[in-house]
Amino acid sequence: MNGAQILLKSLECEEVDTIFGYQGGSAIPIFDALYGSKMRVIIPRHEQAAAHAADGYARATGRVGVCFSTSGPGATNLTTGIATAYMDSIPMVVFTGQVKTWLIGNDAFQEADILGITRSISKHNYLVKDVKDLAATIKEAFYLARSGRPGPVVIDLPVDVQTQECEFEYPQDVKLRSYNPTMYGHPGQIRRALKTIYEAKRPVIMAGGGVILSGASKELREFAEKMRIPVISTFMGLGVFPTKNELSLGMPGMHGSAYANLAITECDLLISVGCRFDDRVTGKLDEFAPKAKIIHIDIDPTSISKNVNVDVPVVGDAKNILAQLIQEIKEEKITEKKEWIEKINEWKKQYPLKYERKEKKWIKPQYVIEEVCRMADEDAIIATEVGQHQMWVAQFYSFEEPRRFLSSGGLGTMGYGFPASIGAKIACPEKQVILFAGDGSIQMNIQEMATLKTYGINVKIIILNNNSLGMVRQWQELFFDKRYSGTPLNNPDFVTIAKGYGIKGIRVEKTGDVKSAIEKILKFKGPILAEFLIEPEENVFPMVPAGKAINQMIGGMS
Amino acid sequence: MKHTIQALVENKFGVLSRVASLFSARGYNIYSLSVGETQDAEVSCITLVVEAPDEKILEQIKKQLHKLIDVITVVDLTRRGYVDRDLILAKVNKDEKIGEVLSKYMIKVLLETDEYYLLEICTERQHEEEIIKDLEKIGIQELVRTGRIAISK
Numbered sequence: 001m002n003g004a005q006i007l008l009k010s011l012e013c014e015e016v017d018t019i020f021g022y023q024g025g026s027a028i029p030i031f032d033a034l035y036g037s038k039m040r041v042i043i044p045r046h047e048q049a050a051a052h053a054a055d056g057y058a059r060a061t062g063r064v065g066v067c068f069s070t071s072g073p074g075a076t077n078l079t080t081g082i083a084t085a086y087m088d089s090i091p092m093v094v095f096t097g098q099v100k101t102w103l104i105g106n107d108a109f110q111e112a113d114i115l116g117i118t119r120s121i122s123k124h125n126y127l128v129k130d131v132k133d134l135a136a137t138i139k140e141a142f143y144l145a146r147s148g149r150p151g152p153v154v155i156d157l158p159v160d161v162q163t164q165e166c167e168f169e170y171p172q173d174v175k176l177r178s179y180n181p182t183m184y185g186h187p188g189q190i191r192r193a194l195k196t197i198y199e200a201k202r203p204v205i206m207a208g209g210g211v212i213l214s215g216a217s218k219e220l221r222e223f224a225e226k227m228r229i230p231v232i233s234t235f236m237g238l239g240v241f242p243t244k245n246e247l248s249l250g251m252p253g254m255h256g257s258a259y260a261n262l263a264i265t266e267c268d269l270l271i272s273v274g275c276r277f278d279d280r281v282t283g284k285l286d287e288f289a290p291k292a293k294i295i296h297i298d299i300d301p302t303s304i305s306k307n308v309n310v311d312v313p314v315v316g317d318a319k320n321i322l323a324q325l326i327q328e329i330k331e332e333k334i335t336e337k338k339e340w341i342e343k344i345n346e347w348k349k350q351y352p353l354k355y356e357r358k359e360k361k362w363i364k365p366q367y368v369i370e371e372v373c374r375m376a377d378e379d380a381i382i383a384t385e386v387g388q389h390q391m392w393v394a395q396f397y398s399f400e401e402p403r404r405f406l407s408s409g410g411l412g413t414m415g416y417g418f419p420a421s422i423g424a425k426i427a428c429p430e431k432q433v434i435l436f437a438g439d440g441s442i443q444m445n446i447q448e449m450a451t452l453k454t455y456g457i458n459v460k461i462i463i464l465n466n467n468s469l470g471m472v473r474q475w476q477e478l479f480f481d482k483r484y485s486g487t488p489l490n491n492p493d494f495v496t497i498a499k500g501y502g503i504k505g506i507r508v509e510k511t512g513d514v515k516s517a518i519e520k521i522l523k524f525k526g527p528i529l530a531e532f533l534i535e536p537e538e539n540v541f542p543m544v545p546a547g548k549a550i551n552q553m554i555g556g557m558s
Numbered sequence: 559m560k561h562t563i564q565a566l567v568e569n570k571f572g573v574l575s576r577v578a579s580l581f582s583a584r585g586y587n588i589y590s591l592s593v594g595e596t597q598d599a600e601v602s603c604i605t606l607v608v609e610a611p612d613e614k615i616l617e618q619i620k621k622q623l624h625k626l627i628d629v630i631t632v633v634d635l636t637r638r639g640y641v642d643r644d645l646i647l648a649k650v651n652k653d654e655k656i657g658e659v660l661s662k663y664m665i666k667v668l669l670e671t672d673e674y675y676l677l678e679i680c681t682e683r684q685h686e687e688e689i690i691k692d693l694e695k696i697g698i699q700e701l702v703r704t705g706r707i708a709i710s711k
Contacts, residue, residue: 119575178568178627
């Protein structure tokens with residue numbers, strides 16, 4: 001077997017059914033091995049999209065996403081996707097072609113030091129110089145990608161290694177003395193955490209993406225309901241706790257709900273599960289949860305006490321730790337937090353997420369999102385790009401289950417959503433997949449309409465068009481004296497663009513047409529693009545200005 | 559405060575650059591770094607002298623180092639008893655005053671030419687600066703030093 005065949009065989013051993021990749025001089029042997037193989041290969045129109053699609057595939061399923069490219073420019077085009085996955089801890093294995101081993105370091109044609117480039121944006125990376133190491137390296141890469149705090153792992157594969165012959169033997173297991181993620185919470189810390197929880201009068205849980213990654217949503221719900229503790233879901237955690245549950249407080253932080261931010265500010269105990277206290281969540285650190293003790297459950301020790309000082313750290317897998325906590329609960333020690341829950345319900349009533357519902361010239365983006373949420377299948381997967389529309393979706397779409405919301409949280413990558421929606425639809429063909437995009441971000445990977453057409457991938461594209469890079473425009477309006485520099489966009493006709501790619505497109509200009517348009521696109525058999533002309537000056541509120549405490553919101557409490 | 563941190567790592571291609579780029583990517587200050595094999599050829603020892611303005615950053619440095627897949631253990635030697643050394647090689651002017659310096663400290667003359675003495679200095683940290691001061695009076699033509707290595711007591 002040659003290296004490329006070993007690669008494919010190893011992927012089969014890892015039960016990979018789909019890979020996303022793009023041809024090129026240093027990937028030809030891989031494509032040659034794929035010729036006539038059972039492996040499903042999706043070829044996008046840009047390597048960046050291959051990486052994001054693999055990421056979307058991983059987020060929608062919890063499995064490891066796989067993508068590959070040629071060397072040099074192919075590999076550097078993957079890097080935005082690798083960095084995106086790294087920031088959100090998404091398991092991926094990324095193969096990059098490399099120039100021949102004896103040319104490495106010679107500035108050969110299409111050579112780039114992808115190991116050096118991806119060092120700080122991947123969980124780990126490898127250069128395989130000998131085909132005999134290939135199978136074991138792939139085994140290790142998959143293990144690293146999906147275990148502990150997941151993340152992307154890069155394997156750089158010189159083209160001559162792809163053609164070298166060697167016997168195939170896939171290792172049974174991986175042993176790494178230097179890598180042993182802690183899976184269970186220390187019993188002493190579990191007891192300390194519970195004691196702290198029993199003593200709290202105003203506790204609140206903040207659940208993040210780690211809960212989704214560890215599949216701990218069920219345990220989280222059981223724990224919160226048993227202990228009667230309200231739950232905030234961070235942006236990355238949306239879906240871990242049902243929005244409709246009375247204990248749900250939605251999203252905190254810069255564009256979070258006033259009641260979530262007030263709950264954090266007033267609570268006497270913050271139980272953080274699988275979140276890393278990102279600056280978009282905490283606002284001004286000194287004034288974040290000023291009255292609270294903090295319990296921090298996280299599998300990554302570096303996340304603990306990195307940004308906020310933690311009183312009770314519990315390192316380990318969220319699912320296991322929550323199960324440990326549930327098992328140790330002593331019913332008689334659970335207190336009714338009636339006053340606290342009433343207070344929160346009051347805030348919810350007083351300061352709901354809202355927008356101007358009066359019909360005006362332009363369509364309100366929040367209205368489109370609410371209507372899609374109302375009409376779409378309950379288990380629809382929603383992908384977004386980055387910007388205002390992303391925050392409106394986070395605020396106004398209700399996510400009842402995990403893995404239904406795909407969005408670049410940490411890196412904030414415009415251009416992520418569209419290819420991610422493709423990956424998700426391929427992973428979950430039976431589910432409705434809907435993309436919300438802005439007019440700016442859709443153009444970062446708009447060429448993927450060709451991929452939709454080629455494979456008949458049934459993604460519904462909704463563009464909320466305000467002819468502007470709206471989120472930055474909002475900052476300029478509020479903090480830069482309305483000097484709109486670099487934000488107005490001179491856009492193409494999106495419907496015509498879609499048509500050019502052989503995809504149906506519609507434009508919706510009036511609020512009165514929104515419902516029927518959404519009905520139409522959801523019923524339409526096949527991919528379709530719908531552009532909604534939205535209020536150009538609509539802002540995302542509430543908003544915590546940069547550097548302010550999270551209870552100092554613009555527009556949340558008026 | 560300066561801390562001497564010892565990391566045992568897999569003796570693999572690229573480990574040093576992973577450690578070095580971790581420090582630059584996260585903006586930690588590093589004074590010296592030295593790396594070499596241990597008694598086990600599969601394990602290298604990286605000794606780092608770092609500046610950590612507070613406990614929180616020191617903790618982060620240790621945890622981030624440990625998070626690197628190829629890092630086996632991380633120990634802050636500053637917290638324990640340890641012995642450390644670095645090696646200085648210096649060319650100094652030919653001057654008879656050198657005799658005084660040589661008798662005062664543990665210094666080896668490796669080479670004597672018409673232009674200079676080549677000295678090897680390997681001593682406790684607190685003496686190094688004294689020695690260098692004394693040598694400056696004689697005239698240092700060239701001086702190089704290794705990063706520090708350390709071992710726990």
